[in-house]
Amino acid sequence: MTPPTDTAGLTLNISAVEREAGLSKDVLRMWERRYGFPKPSRDENGERQYSAGEVAKLRAIKRLMDVGLRPGKIIRGTLDELNAMADGRIVPRREPAAPAVEREILALLTSHDAQALQNALANLLMRQGVLKFVQETLSSLNHAVGDAWMRGELAVFEEHLYTEQVQIALRTVINAFPRQSGVPKVLLTTFPGEQHGMGLLMVEALLVPEGAQCISLGVQTPIEDIRRAALAHEVEIVALSFSTAFPVRQAGDGLAALRRQLPPKIAVWAGGELTRRVRKTLPGVTLVPDLSGTLGALKAWRALPK
Amino acid sequence: MTPPTDTAGLTLNISAVEREAGLSKDVLRMWERRYGFPKPSRDENGERQYSAGEVAKLRAIKRLMDVGLRPGKIIRGTLDELNAMADGRIVPRREPAAPAVEREILALLTSHDAQALQNALANLLMRQGVLKFVQETLSSLNHAVGDAWMRGELAVFEEHLYTEQVQIALRTVINAFPRQSGVPKVLLTTFPGEQHGMGLLMVEALLVPEGAQCISLGVQTPIEDIRRAALAHEVEIVALSFSTAFPVRQAGDGLAALRRQLPPKIAVWAGGELTRRVRKTLPGVTLVPDLSGTLGALKAWRALPK
């Protein structure tokens, strides 16, 4: 029927592009109708066959949309122009902190020495302490890796390796803390559709040393089950993580629904890249757009009269 | 536009059902056309609104299809009948081994004591050793949890908690082994679309004690990147994991494509529930339909003349 993952990268069918670029089939067809891009060739059955170049440009567009640009504005640009825009956006980086560290880690990544990478991360973690490692180093490293990936300087598998190794480092440090009781109890998870779990681990790594007790459900928990889990585990806080790619609207709706279904005394925190783009205020939901806000939010919660 | 995660679980729109049941929009519409089920009501815009009952039945159908049944045969059944079929299927269980342990873990799960669950798993692991724990206990536990979930005895969030806790236990034991060099080097990952990573951890937990060096890329690596990673890291074996839900065809095509793109001296292993349903033989691909076959495959690989 469909050779979903193509032989060599020659052409991809619409399902494969949906996966690779993160754009629904409907959107791919609609863009073709409206903007004339992408304009895939057709196979003998009249089915769309996307070229590798089209997929690369689609990925670049998706990435720019995830930071707020609209498709109509950028879809005419060439791949180079889009990458330049991304670079331009990067210049005012929030963490001009440690480009040396970034370069070092990126070099280890591209040299494919998993062991050395693991050691380097563990080393950084030990020297800097959890707080600095997560809030500063990891935060800027994640951006550096994401940008390098988008510019084509980093392969997907190298990014995957990075993610795995960071998660191992974070899990190790989390496990190093005693896991008994703690206050507050925090439930960590993401909404359905959100596959990125690193944010959860980063938050957990910040909260556990402060004496909080974290219960993670991993990614993609339906809202109704978040509610039930919060009640069953008698948590005081429910913390959600959203990556840039998550649809803003879905996040807003979901948070409102969750807030409605939870008893008022259970706090709802929303963090991650996406929360920087949220316009309207969500009553009863604490937005934590920056990791450094996590501990502040915890302090504020503890200061509340109980 | 679309309230994707509904207020209280009253009705879901087609996108939400796609997520919740794991059936594409096209399939949902096609079934309605062909079989008359599901027959969602329509809102004022004529858009489908699925009831909670329909979604429950859809999930049951999906689960049965994942073990080989065809929709036409089962779509007429009631939810109870479908659940009975699932129970019937379970009777000839492969591991009549330790129902006591299963009951204990399930009880801990439904009592929502994360700490006790963690302890129980760690305890089992220590007492039984990695081999027995992974091959027997986890294997039958996974089935018990999956079945309990399908029968509605276990909530989604309880299943999520189980998965998280098991992964923590596995990662801990994997980390306990020295991670330096080792032979062979094994690359672990899954194809795009396959989100379940527990199989990878289970395999890693079996291989690492045997002196193999495992490099995991996590889930969902595009085939082209698996190839590049295998070459970059100079591995001897590429091991893929497939859960039941993965489309057989996509697995077969992908494995054939991967085999074609890799040099012959790099072995390709495919494991997981799905590989039990694979009919045709895939030349150059070692099928490991059962976890207990993992160590056999490793022994066979080591016996090969190099």
Added chain:
DNA sequence: CGTACATTATTGTCCTGGACAAGGGTATTC
């Protein structure tokens, strides 16, 4: 009696092209 092959049934994915609502952007008013 089993195995290889051909035929039919079942099932999923893709196609076109139309409709519409929600959110962002812009102009107007106070």
Added chain:
DNA sequence: GAATACCCTTGTCCAGGACAATAATGTACG
């Protein structure tokens, strides 16, 4: 300068048709 109304952009949904790939079944042959 802030609030409101309007338009434009954009994504998702719908219907119904087509077809290819799998599974199931039947048939011929050793």
